[in-house]
Amino acid sequence: MDVPMTSPQVQPTHEQPLYQRLADHYRRAIDNGVLAPAERMPSVRNLVRTHRVSLSTALQACRQLEDDGLIEARPRSGYFVRAKHRTVMLPASEPDLGVLPGPANYVGIHDRVSEFIAQCERHTTSINLALAAAAPEQYPAEALKQAMIRAVRQHPTMLVDHVPPHGHPELRTVLARRALELGMNLGPDDIVVTHGCIEAVNLALRAVARPGDTVAVESPVYFGLLQILESLGMRALEIPTSPQHGLSVDALELALQTHPHLRAVVVVPNFQNPLGCVMPDTEKARLVRLCERHQIALIEDDTYGLLCDDNQLRPAIKSWDHTGNVIYCASMHKTLAPGMRLGWMTGGRWAARVAMLKFAQSRSNEPLAQVAVAEYMGSKAYDRHLIRLRRQLKSQREHIAEDVARYFPPGTRLSMPEGSMLLWVEMPGQRSSTKVFERALAHGIRIAPGTMFSNSDRYSHFLRLSCGSPYTPQMAQAMRTLSDIVAEVG
Amino acid sequence: MDVPMTSPQVQPTHEQPLYQRLADHYRRAIDNGVLAPAERMPSVRNLVRTHRVSLSTALQACRQLEDDGLIEARPRSGYFVRAKHRTVMLPASEPDLGVLPGPANYVGIHDRVSEFIAQCERHTTSINLALAAAAPEQYPAEALKQAMIRAVRQHPTMLVDHVPPHGHPELRTVLARRALELGMNLGPDDIVVTHGCIEAVNLALRAVARPGDTVAVESPVYFGLLQILESLGMRALEIPTSPQHGLSVDALELALQTHPHLRAVVVVPNFQNPLGCVMPDTEKARLVRLCERHQIALIEDDTYGLLCDDNQLRPAIKSWDHTGNVIYCASMHKTLAPGMRLGWMTGGRWAARVAMLKFAQSRSNEPLAQVAVAEYMGSKAYDRHLIRLRRQLKSQREHIAEDVARYFPPGTRLSMPEGSMLLWVEMPGQRSSTKVFERALAHGIRIAPGTMFSNSDRYSHFLRLSCGSPYTPQMAQAMRTLSDIVAEVG
Numbered sequence: 001m002d003v004p005m006t007s008p009q010v011q012p013t014h015e016q017p018l019y020q021r022l023a024d025h026y027r028r029a030i031d032n033g034v035l036a037p038a039e040r041m042p043s044v045r046n047l048v049r050t051h052r053v054s055l056s057t058a059l060q061a062c063r064q065l066e067d068d069g070l071i072e073a074r075p076r077s078g079y080f081v082r083a084k085h086r087t088v089m090l091p092a093s094e095p096d097l098g099v100l101p102g103p104a105n106y107v108g109i110h111d112r113v114s115e116f117i118a119q120c121e122r123h124t125t126s127i128n129l130a131l132a133a134a135a136p137e138q139y140p141a142e143a144l145k146q147a148m149i150r151a152v153r154q155h156p157t158m159l160v161d162h163v164p165p166h167g168h169p170e171l172r173t174v175l176a177r178r179a180l181e182l183g184m185n186l187g188p189d190d191i192v193v194t195h196g197c198i199e200a201v202n203l204a205l206r207a208v209a210r211p212g213d214t215v216a217v218e219s220p221v222y223f224g225l226l227q228i229l230e231s232l233g234m235r236a237l238e239i240p241t242s243p244q245h246g247l248s249v250d251a252l253e254l255a256l257q258t259h260p261h262l263r264a265v266v267v268v269p270n271f272q273n274p275l276g277c278v279m280p281d282t283e284k285a286r287l288v289r290l291c292e293r294h295q296i297a298l299i300e301d302d303t304y305g306l307l308c309d310d311n312q313l314r315p316a317i318k319s320w321d322h323t324g325n326v327i328y329c330a331s332m333h334k335t336l337a338p339g340m341r342l343g344w345m346t347g348g349r350w351a352a353r354v355a356m357l358k359f360a361q362s363r364s365n366e367p368l369a370q371v372a373v374a375e376y377m378g379s380k381a382y383d384r385h386l387i388r389l390r391r392q393l394k395s396q397r398e399h400i401a402e403d404v405a406r407y408f409p410p411g412t413r414l415s416m417p418e419g420s421m422l423l424w425v426e427m428p429g430q431r432s433s434t435k436v437f438e439r440a441l442a443h444g445i446r447i448a449p450g451t452m453f454s455n456s457d458r459y460s461h462f463l464r465l466s467c468g469s470p471y472t473p474q475m476a477q478a479m480r481t482l483s484d485i486v487a488e489v490g
Numbered sequence: 491m492d493v494p495m496t497s498p499q500v501q502p503t504h505e506q507p508l509y510q511r512l513a514d515h516y517r518r519a520i521d522n523g524v525l526a527p528a529e530r531m532p533s534v535r536n537l538v539r540t541h542r543v544s545l546s547t548a549l550q551a552c553r554q555l556e557d558d559g560l561i562e563a564r565p566r567s568g569y570f571v572r573a574k575h576r577t578v579m580l581p582a583s584e585p586d587l588g589v590l591p592g593p594a595n596y597v598g599i600h601d602r603v604s605e606f607i608a609q610c611e612r613h614t615t616s617i618n619l620a621l622a623a624a625a626p627e628q629y630p631a632e633a634l635k636q637a638m639i640r641a642v643r644q645h646p647t648m649l650v651d652h653v654p655p656h657g658h659p660e661l662r663t664v665l666a667r668r669a670l671e672l673g674m675n676l677g678p679d680d681i682v683v684t685h686g687c688i689e690a691v692n693l694a695l696r697a698v699a700r701p702g703d704t705v706a707v708e709s710p711v712y713f714g715l716l717q718i719l720e721s722l723g724m725r726a727l728e729i730p731t732s733p734q735h736g737l738s739v740d741a742l743e744l745a746l747q748t749h750p751h752l753r754a755v756v757v758v759p760n761f762q763n764p765l766g767c768v769m770p771d772t773e774k775a776r777l778v779r780l781c782e783r784h785q786i787a788l789i790e791d792d793t794y795g796l797l798c799d800d801n802q803l804r805p806a807i808k809s810w811d812h813t814g815n816v817i818y819c820a821s822m823h824k825t826l827a828p829g830m831r832l833g834w835m836t837g838g839r840w841a842a843r844v845a846m847l848k849f850a851q852s853r854s855n856e857p858l859a860q861v862a863v864a865e866y867m868g869s870k871a872y873d874r875h876l877i878r879l880r881r882q883l884k885s886q887r888e889h890i891a892e893d894v895a896r897y898f899p900p901g902t903r904l905s906m907p908e909g910s911m912l913l914w915v916e917m918p919g920q921r922s923s924t925k926v927f928e929r930a931l932a933h934g935i936r937i938a939p940g941t942m943f944s945n946s947d948r949y950s951h952f953l954r955l956s957c958g959s960p961y962t963p964q965m966a967q968a969m970r971t972l973s974d975i976v977a978e979v980g
Contacts, residue, residue: 110846117655131652139650145642148649148858152638159638159829160629162621195685195852202851210723211701224850231850233700339649341856356600360714360721361692362685362852366831368638369856 019060041079068395091415092426095240109226126444127478134468147372167193168370183319197331200345204327207350208297209263216265220453222273243415246279264297271304274464276417288320302330308419309394324349399471407483423465509550531569558885581905582916585730599716616934617968624958637862657683658860673809687821690835694817697840698787699753706755710943712763733905736769754787760804761794764954766907778810792820798909799884814839889961897973913955
């Protein structure tokens, strides 16, 4: 034993299986530097003896640490603490606040996205770095399955009963309670359950603006939002957004001088897609006041807010709102269950109009899934799941970032987000992300080219890499291949 | 025994329980007049002896016939065949084809509907004649519950997997096969699964028209459609519609002379809501050709099409479409599972735009419910359910119609639909349906006043009665109370 053991025995608790407690024990040792990089882990046999655990528990703990990228197995030598490379890389370039593209001819993003999907479908994908969701095994499939079966059994006529409006009361109650943690004081009646955050943002935009109106969005911004605006006949005014601090409130203020008739601002303040940045609290507060002063509706999309590495939730912009000028939208999609398509929103001073539009657009969501999710989200298991998911995403993101730092051409820039699963990679020398995308596809690797995140072509030398999947040897190989492609394209 | 028994023994089959076969046996006898009205049914003991069935089977069969309104129990005397009143009543008035209201100020229907809902919520409802759905017990709750549990078990990661676009292939395959019965030749890829027919109609309208455009609708028409148009900023041009033959193609042709820029026609050709009428095939074909000639999109809402009394499906308008000018929309809502909110559509020549709008509006539907419903809809049990539901709705509708004929004031008019669950009652003497609605509510009875079925006030002396619930003694009492109210209001 080359490490002093402070806890002679690792006790199981109700919250965590034994192997996880054991893994956490060594995780702390590695984080503290007690176990330094390249140092040898205690052997599995040693773990069994020291902690009086079974062989299988010791093995599981090692595998967990390996999955998390903290240790690596060397043939015939056991496990070693992995080196933290953290190669120094410049953060992605800050935008030029002076350059404000006019509301571009917003028709066309759907064609780009369709072309992207069509191209993807023509190739077999083995590694998907384009999908902004964690891998299925990182969500609590079994617990949700059981909750669903219980819901069906406990409400045997729910599938055939008339659906009550606005969403199921149990889910709305849980959501209101969870919203407290984000700084919002909502009652269940303030909440409308929607078909994903996508429907919520649709309803929010339809509530505050009309076709032909101009809406300010971050730049770069997730293509889903550009598609929504295009489909609604609204114009996107792209506001410079910092890879470090999010939407530039200064730039927005500037934009208001030339675009006084802006109807709304849509913002993803926490772990923005694709940048991964979080707006500082001061800027969130400034944005709320600015929008109030100019009577511009502020639509907050908090899809990724819960996925913070440090388990410290960032407050919602809505928590600074005292006039009802902020519409808050969120989803259970990225955080809990991609296959359930549940989202929610609170409409602020447009609540009645939002309720009307939801009723006219799709009626209320079917209640069964809501009951199942309410049960799970009301339990401690949900908190444990979030903690686990955050840890996994952090580890996966760090692995991919490390590979970018190591293998991408010099001059590559990247800002490290503090949560969620996205990396926004700036390639040097104006490399074409479309070419990288196409060549990567031919190798079975999917990435999202920067051209999909703006109506302009400003981001054609960027890539969005989603780190939702476990870092496996295949993933490591794919990152090497991708690096080669980026180098070639240059 | 006062009835000759032709079949000495009623054999159970896999399709139908024994008691239903027994009930059907006597149903035929009553239909044929072999058992005449007011005649005594064979006693339960007699049934046991004649058919060699158990006491419980004989009782169940009698209860079934009683539920269907064919026989009635008299205290201490047994069951008697119920008199068929079929009081002669004039059908509801035909519309004046000359009077074409302009696209009314379409803003306002949502306020009417909201006010209606708010008023309903202020009163305890014991009898609901307003809800256009069958009672929960008339849907296959248990079978759907089991299908749902099987779907969860067979697809343990479906709740957490990424959702494939357009809807689940299994459901789309079943829908395409079922569409054959309605005269449509569709492939699974032609079908988009939606959140109810409401979303389908939204997408169809958004695909073919823009805010400010005028869209022709039937008059009277279900308020959900007027709400959709209002929410989309489109104008409804109400086309006179016959309580017997549906949308007047002549009136539409006339309207085109003064409104040449009509963008779309939305029509419910089979068992229209609220009229219950079916368009004759010749008119369906004429409508398709007229719309083609004028390049007007034709949107067909076939929500009620499967609910035909005689089990003879009416062809979809889409079956006359050879140019892709018809968008067909339907739902599983009224026919299978009100609590599952599943609908579907086929977009004709707007298929790509419909797919884009669906993606941008709410992404694909969650797959689990689709898998469960696909299993059920692909089975014989679904056909048996439909046959049972049609029979129940017919019987319930006939009971309510009989009560209207017997107890409503002279001069009341009513057309008897050949399917679905709705009755459109024309009260004599320009009685106010709003007053009837309010007074009925005070008695715990909900009806839908005629004012909800048009942006004009043309139908203020009409009521829509939904016959979705079993005809019970309470229902009979409610119909007497309602009749009294209608008489008083006069």
